[in-house]
Amino acid sequence: xxxxxxxxMLVAAMTATLFAGCGNKDEGTTNNTPDTQAPAxxxxxxxxxxxxxxxxxxxxxxxxxxxxxxxxxxxxxxQEVMAQIVENFKQTYSEVDFDITIGAQSEAECKDRVxxxxxxxxxxYVFADDQVTELVNAGALQPVEATYTYNPSETNSAGAVDAxxxxxxxxxxxxxxxNGYFLFYDSTVFSEEDVQSWDALLAKANEAGVQVGMEMxxxxxxxxxxSGAGCTLSMNEDQSNSCDWNNETGVAxxxxxxxxxxxxxxxxxxxxxxxxxxxxxxxxIKAYVDGTWRSGDIQAAYGDGYAATKLPTFTVNxxxxxxxxxxGYKLVGVNAYSENVGWSMLLAExxxxxxxxxxxxxxxxxxxxxxxAGSSEEVMASPAIAAxxxxxxxxxxxxxxxxxxxxxxxxxxxxxxxxxxxxxxxxDEAVAGITAPAE
Amino acid sequence: MKKTIKLIIRHIVLALLALFWLIxxxxxxxxxxxxxxxxxxxxxxxxxxxxxxxxxxxxxxxTVCNFPAWFKNSMIIGVxxxxxxxxxxxxxxxxxxxxxxxxxxxxxxxxxxLGMFPGVLSMIAVYFVLREMGLTDxxxxxxxxxxxxxxxxxxICKGFFDTIPISLRESAKLEGASEFTIFTRIVIPLSKxxxxxxxxxxxxxxxxxxxxxxxxxxxxxPADWTVAxxxxxxxxxxxxSEYFSVFCAGGVVVAIPISIxxxxxxxxxxxxxxxxxxxx
Numbered sequence: 001x002x003x004x005x006x007x008x009m010l011v012a013a014m015t016a017t018l019f020a021g022c023g024n025k026d027e028g029t030t031n032n033t034p035d036t037q038a039p040a041x042x043x044x045x046x047x048x049x050x051x052x053x054x055x056x057x058x059x060x061x062x063x064x065x066x067x068x069x070x071x072x073x074x075x076x077x078x079q080e081v082m083a084q085i086v087e088n089f090k091q092t093y094s095e096v097d098f099d100i101t102i103g104a105q106s107e108a109e110c111k112d113r114v115x116x117x118x119x120x121x122x123x124x125y126v127f128a129d130d131q132v133t134e135l136v137n138a139g140a141l142q143p144v145e146a147t148y149t150y151n152p153s154e155t156n157s158a159g160a161v162d163a164x165x166x167x168x169x170x171x172x173x174x175x176x177x178x179n180g181y182f183l184f185y186d187s188t189v190f191s192e193e194d195v196q197s198w199d200a201l202l203a204k205a206n207e208a209g210v211q212v213g214m215e216m217x218x219x220x221x222x223x224x225x226x227s228g229a230g231c232t233l234s235m236n237e238d239q240s241n242s243c244d245w246n247n248e249t250g251v252a253x254x255x256x257x258x259x260x261x262x263x264x265x266x267x268x269x270x271x272x273x274x275x276x277x278x279x280x281x282x283x284x285i286k287a288y289v290d291g292t293w294r295s296g297d298i299q300a301a302y303g304d305g306y307a308a309t310k311l312p313t314f315t316v317n318x319x320x321x322x323x324x325x326x327x328g329y330k331l332v333g334v335n336a337y338s339e340n341v342g343w344s345m346l347l348a349e350x351x352x353x354x355x356x357x358x359x360x361x362x363x364x365x366x367x368x369x370x371x372x373a374g375s376s377e378e379v380m381a382s383p384a385i386a387a388x389x390x391x392x393x394x395x396x397x398x399x400x401x402x403x404x405x406x407x408x409x410x411x412x413x414x415x416x417x418x419x420x421x422x423x424x425x426x427x428d429e430a431v432a433g434i435t436a437p438a439e
Numbered sequence: 440m441k442k443t444i445k446l447i448i449r450h451i452v453l454a455l456l457a458l459f460w461l462i463x464x465x466x467x468x469x470x471x472x473x474x475x476x477x478x479x480x481x482x483x484x485x486x487x488x489x490x491x492x493x494x495x496x497x498x499x500x501x502t503v504c505n506f507p508a509w510f511k512n513s514m515i516i517g518v519x520x521x522x523x524x525x526x527x528x529x530x531x532x533x534x535x536x537x538x539x540x541x542x543x544x545x546x547x548x549x550x551x552x553l554g555m556f557p558g559v560l561s562m563i564a565v566y567f568v569l570r571e572m573g574l575t576d577x578x579x580x581x582x583x584x585x586x587x588x589x590x591x592x593x594x595i596c597k598g599f600f601d602t603i604p605i606s607l608r609e610s611a612k613l614e615g616a617s618e619f620t621i622f623t624r625i626v627i628p629l630s631k632x633x634x635x636x637x638x639x640x641x642x643x644x645x646x647x648x649x650x651x652x653x654x655x656x657x658x659x660x661p662a663d664w665t666v667a668x669x670x671x672x673x674x675x676x677x678x679x680s681e682y683f684s685v686f687c688a689g690g691v692v693v694a695i696p697i698s699i700x701x702x703x704x705x706x707x708x709x710x711x712x713x714x715x716x717x718x719x
Contacts, residue, residue: 071659076681271676272680279475
């Protein structure tokens with residue numbers, strides 16, 4: 001009997017602590033949010049006239065150590081430059097003790113990791129601009145309503161600000177503007193005329209006995225072929241896609257893709273495999289469609305011949321069509337659930353300011369979104385950035401629902417392998433997959 | 440003559456099977472000695488050999504590869520779980536095998552049925568409970584997860600305890616020994632092989648686990664990771680071209696503690712089994 005009573009009491013105690021635990025937690029968050037958000041909101045009014053005041057207020061309102069988590073790209077170059085920027089940040093605001101942890105999280109998958117558990121995600125995180133809609137829908141981004149030191153919508157390029165906004169409201173700080181692709185080539189093999197069109201490029205490659213590469217089986221790259229010819233792909237409000245690739249132009253594009261892929265000089269190869277080949281030192285691919293992140297490797301491999309330009313044109317229905325592309329941005333977002341929204345926003349602002357963007361460019365070769373930094377001499381001197389700028393009139397922002405990637409990759413793979421016989425049927429199938437309702 | 444041919448065929452088949460089974464492991468080992476850091480798909484054996492991957496792994500931690508910290512984290516988890524789980528399993532097995540109480544049978548069936556549900560089902564619930572307790576991102580939380588339910592794996596151990604003659608325990612009881620004395624002085628010394636089995640098992644599971652660790656450790660700071668998470672991270676698209684050989688070296692180094700544990704324990708393992716066989 002005694003034992004029974006004891007066990008019952010134990011169970012009761014356990015349940016009680018469980019509820020107590022939850023209750024405390026809730027109280028804690030409700031208490032915290034107004035505290036931290038209030039100054040930030042007030043700042044918005046004050047911020048217009050006096051730039052220094054909100055920061056002074058923030059510092060005055062801060063007690064003890066400020067612990068912040070920052071997620072940025074996992075590559076060593078990024079990690080190092082971020083550590084440097086964070087060090088500068090600490091020195092700039094040396095009145096406050098910071099405990100800033102830099103985590104390694106690829107921007108491409110940032111959304112997935114953040115949405116796993118927003119409360120456990122970093123206070124400040126860097127992500128690719130195509131994730132902005134979903135992050136906003138999930139309430140994971142703190143809107144940029146108040147700023148401390150400068151106005152990101154003015155200092156950054158219009159395209160970047162647009163990419164960081166949802167319904168006209170800025171949700172993140174633009175960081176880089178170079179998540180796009182263009183053509184790298186070895187100018188000792190190809191002349192400037194050769195790289196103007198796929199026909200000339202492939203003809204010259206055959207003549208010189210070298211290869212020309214592109215990841216045609218990658219949905220991201222394949223998009224440029226269709227968009228260049230005027231086919232459309234866009235995301236609806238419910239995250240499903242609208243796509244008209246199975247019209248007459250689309251069929252002609254698919255045929256053109258298959259024709260390029262069938263050329264003996266063409267090789268369908270992923271970015272990773274290409275870089276492995278470059279590193280091995282016996283790479284016969286002398287022109288490749290890729291982005292700024294690979295510019296260092298390619299420069300090392302091509303040496304003096306290293307050059308880059310906009311994507312070539314290709315033949316659709318007998319006419320030359322400029323190949324399109326995606327233009328992407330990296331954005332710095334502040335977690336809406338952060339316990340320290342004020343400092344998080346200031347850190348995000350600092351990371352994405354002009355000087356930091358230039359530092360990131362120097363370390364990683366990624367082009368700044370800041371217009372002043374973007375037009376600086378060093379940046380303009382980079383062939384990769386110049387090529388990106390040349391390609392930009394033909395580039396579209398990446399707004400596409402999750403259902404696009406797999407069917408498009410399958411289509412691209414079939415086109416690259418030359419297994420398609422009925423282009424209309426293949427495109428119908430792909431479009432059916434792409435436009436399927438989002439989950 | 441016919442016999443020899445049959446024998447040869449048999450051995451060729453076996454050798455082929457062994458080769459297929461070993462190729463990935465051989466590849467892992469030789470790639471870990473490659474001077475080229477990235478993934479080389481063109482050739483099986485590296486063109487240039489180097490010991491640098493191991494040096495980098497163990498002495499040059501950077502933001503991507505902080506192997507010493509991962510190793511330390513995994514070691515703490517592994518050793519703690521090993522001790523706790525082994526004690527749990529032995530105690531539960533002793534209770535189920537040697538003691539008689541009312542709910543013994545129902546409890547045993549209940550535990551077996553509970554064990555039939557895959558552990559992943561409760562993963563999300565476990566995560567949220569531990570988050571409320573503030574134990575995510577901590578080694579303590581992982582140790583709790585790995586060792587809490589370990590008592591349920593008592594079945595094999597109980598089977599072994601059942602073979603220990605009852606008369607031994609009865610005579611000890613007559614001499615005035617308590618259950619604890621019987622457990623520590625009589626049953627445990629007779630159960631070396633099964634203890635070895637339990638120790639190896641309860642070390643291996645947390646040492647190699649990826650799923651739970653990935654779920655519980657939300658921190659992206661490489662110093663907080665375990666070996667499994669860290670090595671997995673090195674295979675990311677952007678890192679693989681710089682770190683694949685280092686990853687392979689990590690894969691080889693991970694096997695070292697397990698091998699050491701096994702080599703030490705194997706002696707007792709074989710001894711215990713043969714000893715038991717002679718005694719009958």
